[in-house]
Amino acid sequence: MxxxxxxxxxxxxxxxxxxxxxxxxxxxxxxxxxxxxxxxxxxxxxxxxxxxxxxxxxxxxxxxxxxxxxxxxxxxxxxxxxxxxxxxxxxxxxxxxxxxxxxxxxxxxxxxxxxxxxxxxxxxxxxxxxxxxxxxxxxxxxxxxxxxxxxxxxxxxxxDLPEIRQAFISSGLQMTQIKKFREYRVNQIDQLDTPVKIERTHTLIVHFFPTHTFGEQLYTAKDLQEQRLVPQFLSRVDNHRIHYNLDGTVLSEFPNTNSGESSSYLQLYRSGGIESVDTFYLRPFMGNNIHMGFLCERLLFVIQSYLRYARNLNLSGQFYIGVTLLKVSNFSTIMKERTTSPPQRFDRDLVMIPEVIITDDYQNVDIQIKPLLDMLCNAAGFQHCFFYNTNGRFDQNLLKN
CATH class of the missing domain: 3.30.950.30 (Schlafen, AAA domain)
Structure with missing residues (x-):
């Protein structure tokens, strides 16, 4: 056919x-x-x-x-x-x-x-x-x-009206499936059920799924590996290894020679989705503090790279973004490196930020994920993300002031 x-x-x-x-x-x-x-x-x-x-x-x-x-x-x-x-x-x-x-x-x-x-x-x-x-x-x-x-x-x-109504209901069921899958994977990662061996420590997770292809087998592992645009790791990884599994292709930082553990990996799903997991980026900065400005900046950067990757796969439309932090209740949080404000803190060990749905409008990713970054900063004890200027755009200069 x-x-x-x-x-x-x-x-x-x-x-x-x-x-x-x-x-x-x-x-x-x-x-x-x-x-x-x-x-x-x-x-x-x-x-x-x-x-x-x-x-x-x-x-x-x-x-x-x-x-x-x-x-x-x-x-x-x-x-x-x-x-x-x-x-x-x-x-x-x-x-x-x-x-x-x-x-x-x-x-x-x-x-x-x-x-x-x-x-x-x-x-x-x-x-x-x-x-x-x-x-x-x-x-x-x-x-x-x-x-x-x-x-x-x-x-x-x-x-007719009943068909339109049923179509909207079906679309809502798809979103429910994505949410449940994210929850399942976060639980599995917390139990170290991951495609590569990682350390049991504070962990940053980003889930990125095209809403219209979730659960489908669109690409082979070879298709995913041969993409000229590689999604960015949450930490800066200079060299990585590649292997394949039932879900698609896995890119991971070379493991520690003693422990055999990798600090960062990307699971590239056959649907075009991504699971990005990192145990390095949340390591405390300046004592026992997590620098929220640097974290927000990095999340923006990697999500932009995921959209470029999706575009290279000829994917467009809407995308589900979920950010989760594990084992962070012991950490203090600061907004800026030079600040007289007292540190804040996460009040729980598992911080699962509510998802946002964005479009493939690459130029305006910062505007689209502002609700996510605001909620992330709320979870860290702050009123909102302080790094947006009066025009509503993420401004790197505000990280320094």
Whole structure:
């Protein structure tokens, strides 16, 4: 079934086979003879098609295939022939991506568009692959119009109120699953059930999950290892080792030669998620104090790197961020290195900061995680995170003043 293939592995012969075998349109497959124009009606129809697949189970739209007609001239849903498309498909691909960003909320992650040409380059089709989404329901907002669409066997249709309500409920269940998994992993880490041996000491944990792919097996361990952008460790690690497990790929600091323990690791999940665990960064600074300014700065830095990593995996949309601290009740906390204010402290051993959901807007990560950093500083005994300027941006200069 062509919709199950990776878009980069689809050949022109696969398209010809659809016609030869008379494979009909379905909830996963749609044929279009012409590319959408820049007219409003075509834009609206195009994004409604995308949203309808995302709100169902995903699928493929193939542009450049005409449909057979019945005796009355009606469409049958069966492919007839390949009709040549314009040669400037790059312009259309960019336009498609712009439409999807502009008119669909939340954005559809991992939308893929590719031209496939015959060997003699005389015929070509354009394929749009839409993944199954867990950020459902996606709404099409066009000017003042707002509609929810879903894919059926005979094409797209407008969702009714019960379907829309059920889609929102399903999306909420996904978030509940992520929360439960985070709680489970924190408990396992506390019991030293980790992919590499770590020290039983104060521990910093960050969980980063794309909400729409959680629990899916999208990437092989090889895919994750070959990414040119490596997520940052919580501590500064110059060299690391790589090994593989059932969950994906593990990057870890080289272990201590005596204890065999690593102080930092990254579990890269097949869904594109990350579990980052570190037993070094929370080591007290200036006596028995944890420097909250440096901690906030480092968290911002690593979360930015996780978004870059996700983008490299062609992931976009919404991301779950959870920060947890273990065994910190004995530590005092300070906001700045030079301060006359008395140290504060964490009042509990396990500090699990409530999650925040952010988008792939890399340039504004500091704004999006401010609630998380404020709550982290609350847990450390302070009113809020003191390192945001009057424009609401994280300001490194405030770390020194």
């Amino acid at each position: 062509i919709h199950l293939l990776d878009i980069n592995s689809i050949q022109f012969s696969d398209i010809e086979k659809l016609i030869k075998d008379a494979i009909p349109e379905s909830t996963f497959l749609d044929y279009k003879q012409e590319l959408p124009s820049g007219k409003d009606a075509d834009k609206k129809d195009f994004v409604a098609d995308l949203a309808s697949f995302a709100n169902k189970d995903g699928g493929i739209i193939i542009y450049g295939i005409s449909e057979k007609r019945d005796d009355n001239g009606g469409k049958t849903g069966l492919p007839d022939s390949i009709v040549d498309l314009p040669t400037n498909t790059d312009d259309h691909i960019k336009r498609f991506e712009d439409y999807a960003r502009s008119y669909i909320l939340p954005r559809i992650s991992q939308l893929q568009v590719k031209e496939i040409a015959s060997q003699d380059n005389k015929k070509r089709v354009l394929i749009v692959k839409i993944p199954k989404s867990h950020d459902v329901p996606h709404v099409v907002r066009f000017n003042s119009d707002q509609r929810f669409h879903r894919r059926g066997n005979s094409g797209k249709y407008e969702m």
